[in-house]
Amino acid sequence: MIVAERKPIEEIIEQVKDVRSLLVLGCNECVTVCEAGGKKEVGVLASALRMVFLQQAREVNVGERTLERQCDTEYLEELRDAIDQYDAVVSLACGVGIQFTAEKYPSKPVYPGVNTSFMGATQERGVWVERCQGCGGCILARTGAVCPVARCAKRLFNGPCGGSTDGKCEISKDVDCAWQLIINRLKALNRLQDYETLAPIKDWSTDRAGGPRKVVREDLRS
Amino acid sequence: MALQGKFETGEFAIIAEMEPPKGVNVAATVSHAKRVKDRVAAFLIPEMSHAVMRMSALGAAMLLERDGMETVMQMCCRDRNRLALQGDLLAAAACRVRNIAVVDGEDASYGDHHQARAVHDVSLLELLHVMQTLQSGRDMSGVELDGTPNFLVGSTTHAGAKGRSAEIEVEQMTQRAEAGARFFITPPLFDLELIRPFLRRVDRERTIILPTVLLLKSLGMARYIERNMPHIAIPPETIDRIQKAGDKARECVRIAVELTAGIKAEGFKGVVLSTLGWEHKLPDIVEGI
Structure with a gap:
């Protein structure tokens, strides 16, 4: 929501x-x-x-x-x-x-x-957390359904930065390191080999960078 | 500071655009600049114009300044956040790059890196204010600087562009002037009549407007601009002239010379010559004026 x-x-x-x-x-x-x-x-x-x-x-x-x-x-x-x-x-x-x-x-x-x-969800009563930035090029399949665009402070795509400590982000000890979450999740799914695969440089043209976006479905237009 | 001196004395200032190389071979850029350095007040160094990746304007400006050639460095807000913009302004000032022209910068989708993420942390007008702040001896966070930069600041105006209202242009130019911009560069101008409604609304003594003269290279280029660049108007007689000319390239140089001479006769304080890869033609233009 x-x-x-x-x-x-x-x-x-x-x-x-x-x-x-x-x-x-x-x-x-x-x-x-x-x-x-x-x-x-x-x-x-x-x-x-x-x-x-x-x-x-x-x-x-x-x-x-x-x-x-x-x-x-x-x-x-x-x-x-x-x-x-x-x-x-x-x-x-x-x-x-x-x-x-x-x-x-x-x-x-x-x-x-x-x-x-x-765009986020209710974590507990009175607490809402961000989960998606609508970048237009979803990579959750590669990252164990944890989004580094929305959840990593630096939007990194190939593992944590040097600021990740004890599973927390350098910006605050209250913020989880997104890449720690991704690694934990890939381990649980027995898919840690996905972490070894280098992600390509992100195409931001589908993000807000190229101006306001529009989705057109010709099959639905009357 | 030749450029500032010319603005102050009213001597016509020729600024030649010098595109940085796409690579590290700076030989052509430096040699083209050296050929006309005694005839121009400064070289305008674009900041990755049309969002095409090239050597940074700061790097190219430093190279020319090192060889004693004055520059006007473009800056835009597309590729840097407020930390990087301030850092590069300090670097520029420390390397004698003091003339800065703040521009909008085309969207990344125009250029050769379509997938790039634009920054736009601050806007053009805000960057002008940032430059004032730096010149007061502090950064955007209010922290005192060790050594204060001093800039001659300019920007752009769309005066004379097709489809732009003179009122909006005057209002925007006033805002930018209040934020410290002292000179304003127009888009390519082929018909001085188009800028007259705008000129009637500004104080020519206090506002330095520098029309851009774009060197056409061929009939095809002129037609392409006329058809595809709605803000640039090329009169039909100019296109006719190129069409009828035996030596089209020579005719294009003549057109640029005549336009520049017309701009000088109109009382403008200077001109920007844009040769878009034909910098070897610069001597013919500046000698013809």
Whole structure:
């Protein structure tokens, strides 16, 4: 899933300082799972904003809504009748949802209510970890399904650097060395010979380096 | 500092582009430069233009400076993060490479290393600010430098390019000037009329604009540019002239000379001559002006 973090409320207040009405718009997908932008967080942020506006003696109408997905124009269409009631939208979706909302309603200011962080998963309640950088050229088959692009600080492809100590990365003793994890995993799979094979130099043209990416499936296009 | 001196006195400054070699054989680069060194103010050293891997601009600039030839070193943010950019700026200053032109740099997909990962840790405008910071005696982290560099900083402007609005160009140039850029190099210009709307909006006394004169090599090259490089406009009469000429290469040199003379007559403070591999033609151009 896409993991996001709630923005500091001061930053959101600054973004909406001139509006007289705003819609706090949640998303029922990834940001609900990572507890940054689902229905519950919409309610919490809307209440907090109402209190702030009350303290500022400002009359601001704060609406609440949570869509099934903001990265889907069909669900965004559900806002069509309500959107004109508001000067602006604070979206608690990931950056994709925020931009799709803005593209759907071009004349409506849409502000981010979260910082979109990474593609990851819940490690334990309240802890989310990064697992994928969407580089467009998956090499997990070679690395025992542990990604050195997302998990090695230096994105190394042929074993650990000199900073790997006791299975930890040089950037922090709280960070596992991705290559130690890869070696452990290959050992467990009895495939340590994969580690001996030199990986080719990475093709980054499928990564973000070549500009915004697009996937086109001609067989699915109508 | 011949270039700075010319900018200050208003004497027309000719800057000749000198592409570093793809390899370690610097003989041709140095010998081409030496042939015209007394006729030009400085040599512009591109930073892997069109994202084609070559010797670094810093390396080539140091080679020419070592032989007493002044350079303008290009820098772009594509290939280095903020540590490397600052480190190379310090290295440049310590090796007498003081004139720096900060450029955008084409995406790696343009060049011969399509699989490269571009850096873009800082942007062009931010790099200009970084250079100001270094010149104040500190690095980006605020740590004091042991020895402060002093640069003559320039950048690019798309003034005169087809499909660009004069307002946006003026705004961008103002931002860059406020960040310390003192001279601005344009893309290849074949028609001075195209840059006039832009010139009307800038203070010519305070803003040093250096049009680029690109030496065409053939009719095919002119047609290719006209068809495939939408930001460069070549007037039909220029293409006609090359087509009708018996000695096309000679006609191309004549066109470059006439353009340069026109730029000088217009009151520009200098010109950049770009010969793209035909550096052996530089003497013919500079002597013809």
